Each structure stands twice: as C-alpha cells, then as structure tokens.
Amino acid sequence: MMLEMDQPDLDAHIVKDVHPRYDTPWRWTDSEGILNVLAVVIDHVKLSVDFAIYDPGFAQTGPLTLEFLVNGNSLDKIRYDKPGFKHFEKPVPPEWLSAVVESAISIKVDKLYIAPDDGAKFGVILSRAGFVQ
Amino acid sequence: MIKALAPILFGALFTVATAWAMGAILLQRFAGVFYKTEARLLEFVSGSACLSAVVFALCIFKFARPGVFLFVGLASIACVLYTKASRAHTKTFPPIPVLWRWLFIAIFSAFAVYYLFNAMSPEQSPDAVTYHLGVVSQYSRTRGFPLITDNFYASLSEGIELLFLFAFEYGRHSAAALVHFSFWIALPLMILSYARRIGHPAAGVAAALFTALSPVVGMDGSVAYVDVALAAFAFALFYVLQIWDQTRDNRLLVLIGLLAGFAYEVKYTGGVAAIYAVAFIAWKSWRAGERVWKPALIVAVCAFSCMAPWMIKNIIEVQNPVSPFASRLFPSPYVHTAQIEEWSRYLHMYEMTSYRELPLELTVKGMKTSGFIGPLFLLSPLALIALKYREGRQLLLAAAVFGSTYFSNIGARFLIPVLPFIALALALAIEKWRWVLLLLMAGHTVACTPKVFDRYAKASWSVWRVSTPAALRREDPDAYLMRTSSSYPVARMIEKLVPAGEKVFAFGSPAQAYTSRHIVVSWHAGPNQLLEDTLWTPMTTERAPTRILKFQFPERLIRRMRLVQTAWTHEQQWAVAELRVFAEGREITRSPDWQLTANPNPWDVQLAFDNNPVTRWRTWRYAEPGMYIQVDFGKLQPVDSVVVETSGDTNQARLVVQELTQQAGWNAINAPPQESERPVRATLRRAATQELKARGIRYLLIDDSQWGAKDWRLYPNAWGITFIGETRGERLYRIE
Numbered sequence: 001m002m003l004e005m006d007q008p009d010l011d012a013h014i015v016k017d018v019h020p021r022y023d024t025p026w027r028w029t030d031s032e033g034i035l036n037v038l039a040v041v042i043d044h045v046k047l048s049v050d051f052a053i054y055d056p057g058f059a060q061t062g063p064l065t066l067e068f069l070v071n072g073n074s075l076d077k078i079r080y081d082k083p084g085f086k087h088f089e090k091p092v093p094p095e096w097l098s099a100v101v102e103s104a105i106s107i108k109v110d111k112l113y114i115a116p117d118d119g120a121k122f123g124v125i126l127s128r129a130g131f132v133q
Numbered sequence: 134m135i136k137a138l139a140p141i142l143f144g145a146l147f148t149v150a151t152a153w154a155m156g157a158i159l160l161q162r163f164a165g166v167f168y169k170t171e172a173r174l175l176e177f178v179s180g181s182a183c184l185s186a187v188v189f190a191l192c193i194f195k196f197a198r199p200g201v202f203l204f205v206g207l208a209s210i211a212c213v214l215y216t217k218a219s220r221a222h223t224k225t226f227p228p229i230p231v232l233w234r235w236l237f238i239a240i241f242s243a244f245a246v247y248y249l250f251n252a253m254s255p256e257q258s259p260d261a262v263t264y265h266l267g268v269v270s271q272y273s274r275t276r277g278f279p280l281i282t283d284n285f286y287a288s289l290s291e292g293i294e295l296l297f298l299f300a301f302e303y304g305r306h307s308a309a310a311l312v313h314f315s316f317w318i319a320l321p322l323m324i325l326s327y328a329r330r331i332g333h334p335a336a337g338v339a340a341a342l343f344t345a346l347s348p349v350v351g352m353d354g355s356v357a358y359v360d361v362a363l364a365a366f367a368f369a370l371f372y373v374l375q376i377w378d379q380t381r382d383n384r385l386l387v388l389i390g391l392l393a394g395f396a397y398e399v400k401y402t403g404g405v406a407a408i409y410a411v412a413f414i415a416w417k418s419w420r421a422g423e424r425v426w427k428p429a430l431i432v433a434v435c436a437f438s439c440m441a442p443w444m445i446k447n448i449i450e451v452q453n454p455v456s457p458f459a460s461r462l463f464p465s466p467y468v469h470t471a472q473i474e475e476w477s478r479y480l481h482m483y484e485m486t487s488y489r490e491l492p493l494e495l496t497v498k499g500m501k502t503s504g505f506i507g508p509l510f511l512l513s514p515l516a517l518i519a520l521k522y523r524e525g526r527q528l529l530l531a532a533a534v535f536g537s538t539y540f541s542n543i544g545a546r547f548l549i550p551v552l553p554f555i556a557l558a559l560a561l562a563i564e565k566w567r568w569v570l571l572l573l574m575a576g577h578t579v580a581c582t583p584k585v586f587d588r589y590a591k592a593s594w595s596v597w598r599v600s601t602p603a604a605l606r607r608e609d610p611d612a613y614l615m616r617t618s619s620s621y622p623v624a625r626m627i628e629k630l631v632p633a634g635e636k637v638f639a640f641g642s643p644a645q646a647y648t649s650r651h652i653v654v655s656w657h658a659g660p661n662q663l664l665e666d667t668l669w670t671p672m673t674t675e676r677a678p679t680r681i682l683k684f685q686f687p688e689r690l691i692r693r694m695r696l697v698q699t700a701w702t703h704e705q706q707w708a709v710a711e712l713r714v715f716a717e718g719r720e721i722t723r724s725p726d727w728q729l730t731a732n733p734n735p736w737d738v739q740l741a742f743d744n745n746p747v748t749r750w751r752t753w754r755y756a757e758p759g760m761y762i763q764v765d766f767g768k769l770q771p772v773d774s775v776v777v778e779t780s781g782d783t784n785q786a787r788l789v790v791q792e793l794t795q796q797a798g799w800n801a802i803n804a805p806p807q808e809s810e811r812p813v814r815a816t817l818r819r820a821a822t823q824e825l826k827a828r829g830i831r832y833l834l835i836d837d838s839q840w841g842a843k844d845w846r847l848y849p850n851a852w853g854i855t856f857i858g859e860t861r862g863e864r865l866y867r868i869e
Binding site for chain 1: 671672673674677812813814815816817818843844846847848850851
C-alpha cells in the first residue's frame with residue numbers, strides 16, 4: 001500500500017512531523033515524519049520512499065543522514081551527499097509487519113533546514129511512501 | 134394539500150372505523166352491561182384485536198392487499214349498520230360537573246390538536262422507521278409475512294403493527310402513526326369513563342389529563358410505536374375485569390381473555406396481562422365461593438388463543454416461540470445468547486450508573502431514559518393513600534402487575550402502561566381536596582407544555598415542536614425528511630444506488646421503512662453478527678487466527694474425537710478459526726464422510742473446517758466447561774496430533790482433546806497443548822468481503838463514527854470495495 005502525498009485522505013495516515021500540503025503534490029517532513037500504512041501482505045514486502053533533498057536547504061545543512069524505521073525497527077540509515085530526488089527501497093523482515101493493523105513508517109532526518117525568512121524548520125520533501133512487493 | 138392528506142386520513146380513519154365496527158359486533162351481545170360511552174371505547178379497543186387477528190390470517194395467506202382490506206372494512210361497517218349493533222348500549226353516565234367537563238375539553242383538545250399534527254407529520258421516529266414500520270413496509274411489499282430470519286425485531290409480537298399495515302396500504306407511514314394516535318385519544322377517555330362509572334368524575338378528568346399530557350405518552354402516542362396502545366389494552370382489561378367483578382356476568386370472560394391475550398400481541402411485556410386476568414378471575418371466584426377453574430380456564434384459553442399464533446409463527450420461522458428471548462431454552466442459529474444477554478444488560482441500566490438517578494431521569498430530565506413522564510409523577514407515592522379505597526387497591530394492584538416488567542427495559546415509555554393506574558390512584562387519593570387537584574392539573578399542564586419542558590428537559594425524547602406545513606403536506610414530505618431526519622436520506626441513498634433485490638450490510642439501522650432494499654443490520658440476528666465478526670477480524674489482532682495450539686500424542690486409532698473447553702471464563706467466548714487433524718506430520722484431508730457437531734452453536738461448526746481465516750466457530754455464549762467441537766471420522770482413523778487455530782480474544786479457554794473409547798466412553802488424551810504465535814501473512818480484508826459476497830451481500834453501509842470506519846475509507850483496495858455514495862456521515866460501498 002503506497003501513500004501519495006497528494007491523496008485527499010492522507011491526513012488520516014499522518015502520525016507526526018508531516019506538514020500540511022500547500023498546493024503541491026508533495027509535503028515537507030520535520031525531524032521524524034511518521035505515517036501509518038497498511039502492509040496488506042507481510043511476505044516479500046519492501047519499504048519504498050520517494051523523496052527529495054532541497055537544494056538551498058542542502059547548501060545550509062550539508063550532507064544529511066536519514067534513518068528509515070518500520071514499527072520502531074531501524075531498517076536502514078543512509079547518508080546523502082547530494083541534493084535532489086531520491087528513491088529508497090529495501091525489504092522489510094515479515095516479523096516486523098502485520099497484515100491486520102497498520103504499520104508505522106518513520107523517516108528520521110539528522111539535520112533540519114531553517115528557512116532564513118521566518119525560521120521555520122524543514123526535513124525532506126516527501127512524495128510517496130509505503131510498502132511494495 | 135387535500136390530495137396528499139386524503140389517503141393518510143382515509144387510511145387511519147378507515148382502520149379505526151373497521152376496528153370499531155368489529156368491536157361493536159363483538160360487544161352487542163353485552164347489551165345492558167356497558168354504558169354507552171364506555172361501550173364505544175371498548176368497541177374500538179376490542180375491535181382492534183379482532184381486526185389484527187383478521188390481518189394476521191390474511192398475511193399468512195398473502196392476501197394482505199388494499200382491495201382485500203377494503204372488502205373487510207366495508208363488510209364490517211355494513212354489518213354494524215345493518216344489525217344496528219352500535220345501538221345495543223343505551224345506559225348513560227350522569228354528566229360530568231361543568232367546571233371539570235370544560236377544563237377537560239379545553240386542555241385535552243389543545244394537546245390533542247398539537248399531537249395530532251405530530252402524528253400527521255412525515256414519520257421519522259427512530260423505532261418506527263427502523264422496525265415498527267420497517268417490517269410493515271416489508272409485509273406490504275410481500276402481501277403478507279415473508280420469512281424473516283435476519284431481524285429479530287420481526288419476531289416480536291406485532292398485533293398493532295398489523296393495524297398499521299391495514300392503514301399503511303392506503304396512507305403509508307403517517308396513517309400508521311395516526312392509528313396509534315387513536316389509542317392516545319381512547320386511553321384518557323377510558324380512564325375518565327371508568328372514573329365516571331365508579332362515581333369519581335373529577336378524579337377521572339385529572340387522571341386522564343395526567344396520563345395523556347405526560348410528554349412521553351404524547352410523543353409515543355403520536356408516532357408509529359405501540360406503547361400507548363399497550364396501555365390502552367392494559368387499562369381496558371382492568372376496566373372489564375372490574376365490571377365482571379361487579380356483575381359476575383360470565384359472558385365477559387371471552388372479552389377479558391381477548392384483551393389479555395392481545396396485550397401480549399401488542400408487546401411481549403403485555404404477557405403479564407394474561408397472568409393477571411386468570412389470577413384475578415380465579416381469586417375473585419374463590420373468594421365468592423364459586424367455581425374457580427371454569428372461568429379461569431375460559432380466560433386462559435381465550436388469551437392463549439390470541440398469543441399462540443405469534444408463538445407458532447416464531448417456532449416455524451426461528452425455532453423459538455418467544456424469540457429473541459429465552460435463547461438458552463430455545464437455542465437457534467438466528468439469535469445468539471450473548472447478544473441478547475448483553476442487550477438486556479444495557480436495557481436494565483441504559484446510560485445510568487445507578488438506579489438512584491432513575492426517579493429524576495424518569496420524571497424531569499428524560500435524557501438517560503429516552504423520555505420522561507413529567508414532574509407530577511414525583512408525587513406517585515401519594516397514590517398509596519388510595520389504598521384505603523377498594524378502587525384504589527385495584528388500581529395499585531394493576532400498576533404493580535403492569536409495572537413488574539418495567540426493569541427489563543427502563544426506558545420511560547415502558548412505564549406508560551402503568552401511568553393510567555398511578556394517575557387515577559393519585560387523583561382518587563387527592564380528590565377530596567379539589568383545589569389541590571385543580572392545582573396539580575394546572576401545574577402538570579404547564580409542565581407538559583413544550584415551551585416549558587424545553588427549559589428543563591432539553592435532551593429528552595419529546596415532541597418539541599411540530600411543523601404545521603409538513604403535517605398538512607404544504608411542504609413536500611421528501612424535502613421535509615431530507616431536511617430534518619438523519620436516517621431518511623440514508624435510506625433514500627440506498628434506494629437510489631443499490632439495485633433492487635440486493636442486500637446491504639449495515640452496522641447501524643437506517644430508516645428501513647423508507648427503502649425497499651433488504652438491510653442486514655449487524656446486531657439484528659445471529660447470522661448478521663457472524664458477518665460483523667468476519668468484517669472485524671481483519672482489523673483487530675485479537676480476533677485474527679494467530680494463536681496456534683498443538684496437541685501432540687503417540688499415534689492412535691480414533692473414530693470420534695472432541696476438542697473440549699474446560700474452564701469458566703470471565704465474560705469471554707470460546708472460538709476456533711480452524712481445527713486440523715494430523716497423522717505422521719500430514720494434515721488428514723477433510724472428507725464429506727466426516728460428521729461435525731458442536732455444543733453450543735452446532736449450526737456454525739463448519740466454520741472451523743472451512744480453511745477461511747476470517748470465519749470462525751464461536752460459542753456466542755461465555756465459555757463454560759463442557760463446550761466442545763466433535764469430529765466423527767466415520768471410520769477408525771490414525772491420528773497423532775490436533776492443531777487448533779484460534780485467536781487472542783479466547784485466551785481464557787482451556788482445551789483438551791478427547792477420544793471416544795468403547796471401554797471408558799469419552800476419554801481425555803494426555804497431550805498438553807503447545808502454544809505458539811503465527812502472524813497473519815496476507816490481507817484478511819478481501820477475504821472478509823468475499824465471505825459477505827458469498828453470502829449474498831454486495832453492499833456495505835458504514836457510519837463514519839463506526840469503529841473501524843477509517844479502515845474501510847483508507848483501504849478500499851485492500852477490502853476490494855468501491856465507494857459509491859455518502860450522506861449524513863454514512864458511506865455506501867459496493868463489494869467488487
């Protein structure tokens with residue numbers, strides 16, 4: 001089950017740290033964006049996330065380290081040295097998942113971009129996240 | 134306006150006229166017994182019972198058609214006119230004192246007009262549009278009784294609903310409400326009439342107004358409910374019993390039996406009427422040194438002959454004469470014991486935390502008792518003063534009898550049958566202080582005026598306001614109901630979006646009286662609850678079949694084996710999603726020769742052998758030692774292990790495997806279960822909806838406030854459903 005950041009019912013999936021949508025098909029995260037997603041099946045499932053690292057933000061923060069977690073279990077921790085569009089995909093152990101209740105997908109960002117105008121803080125730009133087979 | 138109102142008024146008046154005509158024919162043989170005024174009222178009430186019996190017979194043979202009803206009505210009325218039956222009663226009461234007469238006329242007329250307009254308004258009261266008229270509209274479509282096994286409300290006795298059906302054929306929902314309103318008119322008039330008979334007209338005026346003006350009586354009596362009708366039958370029975378006691382005219386025994394039996398037909402709680410009538414006749418006969426058995430038997434036989442058709446209908450349809458109650462005594466797949474016991478527990482308390490809240494809730498607030506009877510009834514203990522009069526003692530005895538069932542459902546309307554007795558006893562107790570009685574009447578009138586009770590009982594079930602344009606059909610009923618009702622738009626959405634002949638599964642009950650589609654409500658029957666369980670299983674880990682219990686033992690030859698539950702559990706059912714039998718590490722293929730049974734709930738035992746992870750056999754009762762699932766292999770079968778797939782919500786159950794041996798009967802196999810967890814690996818959601826589809830249900834109605842509603846909304850693909858419509862927070866999905 002993939003979540004598109006522009007789908008109308010997305011707010012019902014957001015647990016924390018995902019910004020409201022501003023007429024864009026994507027959303028900003030904060031330091032730990034968490035979304036609830038149903039895995040549908042638990043065997044041979046991969047966590048898939050499409051996101052982007054904002055160019056001007058990267059200039060301020062430098063390389064970012066993102067940690068991807070499923071139901072609190074750390075799936076991977078990756079350092080990104082360049083801004084731009086990114087795709088993350090990695091198999092999830094079935095014992096972390098449930099086909100009965102939603103699983104929590106977390107994306108932790110080690111450094112936040114602070115907007116010079118108003119001091120607002122941003123993590124990464126999220127387009128899609130969820131489970132694929 | 135006239136065109137729209139004509140069928141409504143015709144339907145109601147024609148029903149009342151037919152009932153009255155049948156009653157006039159019945160009562161003409163009692164010339165000289167009744168006063169003219171009371172005869173008219175008793176004719177209507179007893180005739181209603183006769184008309185209901187006729188409609189029952191027509192429904193059996195699927196002759197419930199407007200043309201047939203027209204013939205029955207016209208024939209009855211013609212018979213009365215021809216035989217002059219209505220002129221059989223000539224005695225008249227002495228006139229009511231002028232002040233009391235005009236007080237009664239003025240106050241009663243004002244409230245009667247108000248509640249008449251409510252009765253004429255498009256019907257939207259909850260129980261009326263869900264089941265009182267829900268089943269009536271079904272009977273109307275099928276011209277009689279269809280077989281209904283998925284709605285236990287259809288198993289309740291429906292004596293008054295059959296009168297509604299008579300009216301419904303011409304004037305639909307509002308005509309039915311007006312029929313019930315006719316009992317609201319008749320009841321206070323009977324109270325007044327009885328009081329006049331015993332020589333207390335002033336007390337009669339006060340008691341009639343105390344009863345009729347009570348907000349819950351006005352509300353109930355002006356919609357298509359049945360409680361005011363039950364009160365009318367209870368009072369009519371009391372009335373005729375008192376006349377019999379005075380006259381010892383044994384011709385009245387048949388009428389007494391009819392009224393007592395019909396009270397049960399109106400509502401199960403009216404069953405006490407038959408016991409009361411038989412006991413009254415027997416006691417009075419014994420006290421007078423007369424024969425006891427014969428008159429008591431006549432009453433009992435007449436009463437039972439009224440009650441029996443409903444019991445027989447239920448035995449044929451749902452295997453339980455008093456369905457949905459007594460399900461332990463008459464187990465059936467159609468009603469689950471746990472469901473009824475939980476429901477009954479709720480009805481004992483509603484939202485209250487203690488019975489200490491009851492007096493104020495019942496009389497003043499009405500929020501937790503679905504209506505209130507009025508502050509005046511806080512003075513009910515004063516009615517005990519009436520014990521010093523014979524009439525007072527009789528009234529209080531009747532109040533005790535008809536109040537004895539009240540705690541089975543503490544809703545204010547369940548007290549309505551008691552109110553006439555309390556009201557008259559109270560009025561008799563105070564009658565000699567006329568000014569006090571007048572003051573109480575004035576206070577009660579003011580307190581029961583909508584603008585006044587709006588200030589102190591805001592959240593109660595009462596008639597707050599009446600829309601005259603809607604009542605007179607100056608406003609289109611459809612537009613009015615779309616504007617004011619929450620359940621009507623849902624029913625219309627179903628009618629529009631669901632093809633004819635399709636079933637809709639719903640967790641709540643929409644206005645079934647306004648849709649011809651078959652609604653399967655989750656809590657209305659055992660099989661429906663099973664579907665609800667199936668739909669909830671994919672969303673709750675405790676229900677999913679993740680607990681595995683393995684019983685391993687040295688191979689042995691078994692012909693019959695049982696899985697037996699041995700523990701007393703605390704409010705927990707036992708359930709088995711799948712029962713598998715192994716030999717040499719391989720599952721033994723299930724064979725059509727296997728004979729499966731279970732105790733309790735043998736009807737669903739197949740669900741533990743269907744390889745479907747979303748269905749399960751459940752006890753549908755709290756687990757008790759001795760409950761079992763049994764497999765008869767039909768031959769000696771080598772077995773070395775048994776695997777039970779079950780769920781977390783049955784973790785209090787303790788299981789053993791037993792085999793049937795020739796020497797020792799059922800013998801426990803020494804094999805303690807090894808418990809393990811197995812995660813659910815695939816979505817159960819689609820399996821659940823496919824199970825519904827396999828049972829003929831292709832549509833789901835889900836309220837946004839319903840537990841789990843979010844899941845259906847967010848994951849339609851996982852469920853295999855398509856959203857097709859929404860109104861008033863209720864979403865309609867089609868199962869693909």
